[in-house]
Amino acid sequence: MTTRDLTMAMIFFLQTTVGLLGNFSVFYYYLFLYLTGYKLRCTDLILKYLTVANLLVIFSKGIPQTMASFGLTHFLDDFGCKLVFFVHRVGRDVAIGTTCLLTVFQVIMISPGDSRWAQLKIKAPKYVGTFNIFCWVLNIVRSIVVPFHLTDKRNNINITKKIDQDYCYAISYDKIAESFYVPLLLSHDGFCLGLMLWASGSMVFILHSHKQRVQYIRRNNLSPRSSPESRATRSILVLAFFFLSLWVLSSIFHMCLSVFNNSSLWLRNTSTLLTTCFPTLSPYILMRHDPRVSTLYSAWIRKQNPLNLP
Template sequence: KRMFSRDFTIGMIFLSQTTLGILGNFSLLYHYLFLYLTGYRLRPTDLILRHMTVANTLVILSKGIPQTTVAFGWKGFLNDFGCKLVLYVQRVGRGVFIGTTCLLSVFQAISISPRNARWAELKVKADKFIGPSNILSWILHMLVNIVVPFCVAGNWNNKTITKIKDFGYCSSVVRDTTTRLPHSMLFSFLDVVYLRLMSSAGGFMVFILYRHKKRVQHIHRNNLSPSSSPESRATQTILVLFSTFVSFYSLSSIFYACVTLFNTPSWWLINISPLFVACFPTVSPFVLLSSDSSVSRLCCVCTGKK
């Protein structure tokens, strides 16, 4: 009974998270589709956010559905090909949503940069490179994670392998530490690069907002306050996204490293790790939908203003 209660509880948590994540990301996609169909001119950042939303949805579906079904007792439902595909989609989706979050932070930092000749040229180039950067992110992570299908197998193959790591719906071959460490470092390299870029962009945005606030402190007109600036509101939203991402990413990275390095990770570790991985893709669309800029743009469309 205790085992059943534990599995049922974690299953309900996964089901709630998956349902909430799908609802949020599909609402955000519908929001952008509605703006597009009504003739509203989308901003450059909206293209980044659409790619982020698609990646978020892939992570939630490929993580949440298998974990939920396993928690409710339906094991071995994926064959070898299905297992390889699900794990591959998970890794690619995770890599892309991290990459697009980084791209969003860097682009917004360039957007609020000082209005001089050097930054003006960079702003024009940044607009042109958003589309190719999104496509490059997908291609890069599809290539980097091409090794993932060769490291996992469906549970129906487990009988032929003596050293396996069981994840419930899939298994991976347990390799020695000297083999696992280089792969872990390879997968972590891009994450480290993204985090450094995001940290630099976040620090720059905080500096610009602080300097702007100091400049307008002595101006008493309400329409010139930092909070009334659309750029300031957008920057604050992205900073909230960045802070949320770093928090969940740090926790998920710690749990993922433990699952990867331990030969026989505990039930608790195996189930908690995917929960944190899917937290940011679940929360981020609600942060974006609740931001003032999105609400005001939707109101402008409804009233006929563009």
């Protein structure tokens, strides 16, 4: 193994480890809230589903890619390849759909009582679980076709277009069907992305309007600290920009991998890093902007040091 290959393997290993720690921390966090009697928010159910989807992506993409980077390229049989890529596709699409659902739900819940969302604001919490289940079922059905285009590396079938995925082969039987599948995949992602950006923009507008209405209350406040509305607006913009950037870059690399039969190792590795970047970092962003995390951490510190000793 060359130094470059070892470096790439360590990057995948580090990314996978950080992703697992972050998502299991979120899972433990919600379990702790439940066991200690904290009242969970409606958005917490969406975030729990997002955590499950993130873990599926890391287990089905991050771990196999890490093993392949260390030289283990024949550890999956034909069924294993089909299952791993099917789970990855479901986890990836559910993560995108769940993030979209989260932003739409948030804009409904923070909308003013006299807005057109007033009725939905009352009904939306009742259907959060239903929409989450629908998202899972829809993406499972959409991903049924994925296993038919994967095979293990020990299968020496004679296929014109066979894309090396390091530990499996992606195969193409029909160029016409493939020309429809890729745009369909990107249109699904683009729809979710557009809806997410619309919801994020609406939240920014609502928070800005609220800030203007209560401006007179803070006119004598000379503190340089930004208002809660401004901090919330920045967090929304960070999440939206983070999602948009990764989606655009990931789509570009995905199209390149679909076009070129013998793509370079650098192209495949970069595409995989981008694919697992959102599930790896999103739990840390969510915990960073959840005030309950800092509250629980402060309570834990006081418990460890009841006398407030340095």
